[in-house]
Amino acid sequence: MVTFLYACVWFAVQYRDYVRPWLAVAILAVMLLWTVFTIWRYRKRSGRTNKLVFADQVLVTALVLLCEFVMSEPSMKNGDPSVVSVWHATAITAAAAQWGLVGGGISGVVASGCNFLIRWTVTPAMWMDTLLMVGTGLLLGMASDTARRSTERLARALRAEAATAERERLARSIHDSVLQVLARVRKRGNELGGEAAELGKLAGEQEIALRSLIATTPPDPTEDGETDFAAQLQVLRTGKVQVSVPATQVMLPEQVGSDLYAVVREALANVERHAGEDAKAWVLLEDLPEEIVLSIRDNGPGIPDGRLDEAAAEGRMGVAQSIRGRIHSLGGTITLDTAPGEGTEWEVRVPRGDGAGPAKRREGGQR
Known part of the structure; x- marks a missing residue:
């Protein structure tokens, strides 16, 4: 609105010098309507859409180009303000706020090009306008990117703080009630023996699983979209499942971590x-420079030869799709080591980096 009022002042001063005053009036009327409309739409985040900002760029650029048919040659050569004047910069600020550094810079370059196009002259004032337009787009774009990143970081920090506070509250409540009851059931069941001992064993397993769940903070993706895969695996620890992970974080892209976690769950x-009621499982995660190695082993009866092919033929696709399919989609390899009476061991190797994908797929075999 301030730049529009500034343009109105120069419109009144230069009105008699315009070649087509009626066109100048029309341009000013459109400027007023568009100013009021954009102020109304830009007030809410839902109104600041990419389509509207792009329309803003097109309309403002068209009005600037129309000024060539309004101003006289002497006014152009003298460097007098156009009908649009500094209102032209509103499109740059909108692009910078919406699209950041790149969008603001491109909008500033386009605006400067239009300025040269309608005047067909090069003066120190023109170069100064170019510097101001491009500089404004870059500066406000950089500020917009910085503000957006800061807001995202603050939102993640607030979510993590709220989740941690809620987890601690639930942990205190569970420790004072559920865990103590489970521990009591386990102890009393072992003392009574028989079926009570079996119930006590089950209660002990659930106690371990629950303690692991409330002690592990759920991983929150970083700014780069990565998550701590080691922390994800920790929640799988139970009385029958042991999980061994590196002491440091194992950061993976969120989708990769999600797929690997689904493989382990399956x-x-x-x-x-x-594998039977008494079977135990061990999950081992190794963080190597070039790849992630994941081992899932159990002490069950093993898988007979040809059983997996029979299961796939019968329509049970758990291993074929949920396990092998996911690993192959990540560009990794998966091998199965099993024999009757010797348990089962899956070894998964997934390459690190953005190049992990179908294009770099390495077929894994079964031995």
């Missing part, structure tokens, strides 16, 4: 379904 589910 493998452990197979252990629970097919």
Whole structure:
């Protein structure tokens, strides 16, 4: 609105010098309507859409180009303000706020080019206007990017703080009630023996799983979209499942970590379904410079030769799709080591970096 009022002042001063005053009036009227409209739409974040900002760029650029048919040649050569005047910069600020450093810089270059196009002259004042337009776009764009990143960091910090506070509150409540009851059931069941001992064993397993769950903070993706895969695996620890991970964080892209976590869950589910009630499982994560190595081993009866092919033929695609399919989509390899009576061990190797994908797929075999 301030730049529009500034343009109105120069409109009144230069009105008699315009070649087509009626066109100048039309340009000013459109400027007023567009100013009021954008002020109304830009007030809310939902109104600041990419389409509207792009329309802003197109309309303001068109009005600037129309000024060539309004101003006289002497006014152009003297460097007098156009009808649009500094209102032209509003499109640059909108682009910088919406699209950041790149968008603001491009909008400033386009605005400067239009300025040279309608005047067909090069003067120190023109170069100064160019510097101001491009500089404004770059500066406000950089500020917009910085503000956006700061807001995202603050939002993540607030979510993490709220999640931690809620987890601590639940941990205190669970420790004072559920965990103590489970521990009591486990102890009393072992004392009574028989079926009570079996119930006590189950209660002990749930106690371990619950303690692991409330003690592990859920990983929150970083600014680069990575998450701590080691922390994800920690919640799988139970009385029958031991999890060994590096002492340091193992940062992976969120989608990669999610797929690997699903693979481990499916493998452990197979252990629970097919390896017997007394079977135990071990999950080992190794963080190597070039790849991630993940091992899932159990002490069950093993998988007979040809059983996986039979399961796939029968339509049970847990191993074929949930396990092998996910690993191959990440560009990794997966091998199975099993024999009757010797348990089962899956070894997964996934390359690090953005290049992990189908284009770099390495087929894994079964031995």
